[in-house]
Amino acid sequence: MMTIIRVIWDDEENGNVGHIAEHGYSIEEVEHVLSDFHYEGVSKSSGYPxxxxxxxxxxxxxxxxxxxxxxxxxxxxxxDADNYKN
Incomplete structure (x- = not known):
């Protein structure tokens, strides 16, 4: 399992802070998931981990x-990953 120590945030106009907020999540919530997750994968559509x-x-x-x-x-x-099948 990978270790994430530093999360980089971009609060500019088209940055990740606003994009994540558009999906209904806060910086704190994202950092919580990144610090305590149970599954790792790679997106088939974007290629992002x-x-x-x-x-x-x-x-x-x-x-x-x-x-x-x-x-x-x-x-x-x-x-929302409630319906994600891993």
Whole structure:
């Protein structure tokens, strides 16, 4: 299982903060999933790696990201993973 120590956020006009918020998730929620996930995969549609984890309220969330280096990722999007079959 990979280790993520640093999450890179871009709060500019077309950055990942706004894009993830459009999907109904916060920075804190995405960072929670990235720090405590139970599944890793690669998106068939985008080719991005992603992880799936649970939020404290029980929602199952996926986070797709770009790996920057061994410890850093830039989240691309977050999605409801309740129906994701792994």
């Amino acid at each position: 992603f992880v799936i984890g649970f939020l404290p309220d029980g929602r199952r969330v996926g986070v797709a990201f770009i790996r920057i280096d061994e410890i850093s990722v830039l989240p691309v999007t977050a999605f």
